[in-house]
Amino acid sequence: MRYADQWRKGRVFLLGDAGHLMPPWAGSGMQSGIRDAFNLTWKLREVLSGRLPESLLDSYEAERAPNVRFYTEVAIQLGRIIQQQLIEEELAAMAPKPGELPMLRNPWYDAGWCTGEVTSDGAVGKMLPQPRVVDSAGRRCWLDDLLGDGFALLGAGIDPASLLTPEQREQWDRLGTRYFTVIGVDSAGHGHDDIVDLDGSLLSWMRGHATTVIAVRPDRFVAAAQRSGLAVPCSS
Template structure:
């Protein structure tokens, strides 16, 4: 997500240097799934159309018993809340090549590959000094930056530099991952299959036209040779000869659940696997890191480019840490339920899982997005109104809308900064607030979105909402009200000038 963060910063006019240890894209596939919220982040980074050329929408998740009989099915929509398929399968090296290509086209970005960061020094309020060594180089080189984003993984240096330590969320299992290319007929559907077998838990998914992935939980001390692999994948494909199947990679992972106790020290930040580790059972490893980048970059850009208050950066950890912990705990819970766990309680867990799959409300809930709303905080003014639902902290839906040039996605209309969506004619005070924070003011009438946005606002009993650059609702104007619920709480973080009150019809300077 380091390259993604650089692209997002470039959209805000922030220059960056990416220091990458590998000379080229890491060749082996790792992540293979993302949700519609993260595809929206790729849209914000400017690469979603190219990504769509090799992404493969998935139909959902099937739970199978040890004999591969379906015990539950959770469908995923091809048109999610964020305007994309709820689940997309892809090859991570392809995504990384796409991101690098986009980075090379941005004058604000510089990629230095084949280098290793060997030191990070932060002296008071001054710039952060980074020491790095090129491949084959003897002496370290240095650069200074206004901020450092540590996207260097679980074994990276940055977490040690800021003194962060892991909080163990009590999950550890050893699995083997096998990526295969074959033209043989494979018994599969366009989704993910999870074998709920405590003796041999497994996951299977189709990634591309001829690309497949199997994951098998390993017993203590177990290693899988080619013969055993053929036996394990036999329920899906019959391999008569090893030449029928190309094993792209076979490797072992120890899946863990951890989150760091701190995410920031001064202008040094942790993102992705450097700050949280999750089991893969709900496909949120890469997604969590991309959410980190999206949440942090707009705030950092506003501090560096628009003189927003430094305390705005404190909201990165306060928002992302509870969200990441929630998703990790959900992945752990799903893992224990789907794989059946181990020990004498396994049969009971399988029975409960099977029963839960037959409850329509649970199936419907599982079909919705897994990502929860952000909790109440400085940039989320959460209140529920009689007969409505709390919109603050949730993401705005992204329908297709009509403009003079044709049909586009909503975010392409709103741009990269704040936005105000209003279902009623905008009062002068609302226009002044929008101008003061650099927000795009958009009325929902006439957008040609089949009323999706107006319905969403009406269900939240709101006349208007203030959207953050990451499309999270910051605050609302309740129906019939003449102000946001608590402008005084968030305005000091974003602005260097006072916002007008509803009774003032003044145009203030941009902040």
């Protein structure tokens, strides 16, 4: 494995294989490069538009580097298992004990552009699930397709804007944020910004992280949650 010592110098950024190389065993090399690009491009868009300060770009390496190192270590360990032809025995040994987090889980950030403390049981810093949903017009699609390429606030059964202070609403509106109410298939609709969670996985995920409202970044990581505060993260 190889890592660049520095991922940014002035206006030059390294991402994907230019910044890190990993063995192929976990199939995470290209995915990591895509996540690098997604993380960086929405930040460049916001900085170039003047909506957020240039200091936001410093969070790129802070967020991505630890995640890349984790998946690189996973790939190395899987490679050793495969090469030693002990797949079943080693995978069983890698299985989490009761109460432990699994070795492979959705990407997460320990620090970066987010509001509040990042904790193992909180939503902040976690990557959002990707369930099948239905919009208020009856269109069935992936959640990504419905959220678009900007910021979004999601409320579990409530209008997320109803929990914002006037100052917080102004902050999110300045970023072009959209507001959605997530409901189950048996729930009555609230309006044109409803998202019907077909299998309940998104609502279950929010309940599991003890939050009713989350603020989602363009790269689908949670920037803020009701539990730790819904203000737009500071970039200075």
